[in-house]
Amino acid sequence: MSQSVAYYNEHAQAFLDETLYVDMSALYDSFLPHLPENAHILDAGCGSGRDSREFLARGYRVTAFDASDKLAGLASRAISHPVSVRTFDQVSEYQTYDGIWASALHKVGKTAIWQTADRRPGRDEYWLNGVFQKCDNTRE
Template identity: 55%
Template sequence: MTTKTLSYYNQNAQSFSDSTLNVDMSALYAEFLPLIPKHGHILDAGCGSARDAMYFKQQGFTVSAFDASENIAKLASNYLQQAVEVKTFQQLNCTNKYDGIWCCASLLHVPKVELPQVFLKLQNALKPNGVLYVSFKYGDTERVHNGREFTDLNEDGLTALITHHTELKILKQWQSVDQRPERESEVWLNALLTRSELINE
């Protein structure tokens, strides 16, 4: 995440958190959670308000979470009632740790040139057969909007990225509309990926 984008989130932490906390994500949970073992360990990567981490926790999953914004992580820690780490995707360094990784509207702030390396880190952090959920605003450009930098992806862009740079396998890709009021015209690309057991360590 660029300094500019990080500054935006640190300065607007409370209003951003408030605006996303009550968004209905049930349709996305219904795609992801059935693929995670009961009581499995889920990482909410770029957790924002910790809305999703809290839901996973309430469903009996073990949850870890991080966010790049110190101010947002502080709010998320209070809400989740557990520590939320302050770190970026580029600082994720673990192996075979998570049954599922949830990257909801968070990877879209990673510059396109850094996405291959970040997807490798996510792949390594997953257990064999672990599942990764990602979402991006739909498109194929890098752009600045309201003081934040975005990397937009469509199906072809994501497929190329995964195929050329990782051993992850795409289980499913689909489009959805934004669930926030006044944002219905915004389209999102969603995808579920898995780490194949055949990966050579």
């Protein structure tokens, strides 16, 4: 288990409590208009499920996953929608999604998402949202 997954497993409830109701409207409004009606969105590294909940409320189909089993379980209950436990490298069906929402890229690095884009045979265009955060990986 990675240090990141161990951290989120240990702090799952606190993370959910702190993030589930954060307003991300500005980011949604820059991403969603590019998707077709009834689009299927992959919420990769969904964390608390906040974004999945909003996409579902707006009428989109959502597949959500997180690497933390404890966070995935809490998120699934909080949003009343399945959240699977897996990592980016365990997802092979990228071509089935109209958009990929990946706000957790600071946890996996940019390489994982670019490899994601390369795994989409048969698709000429898709929309990807990623939030990259600079991190120095030091511990106190």
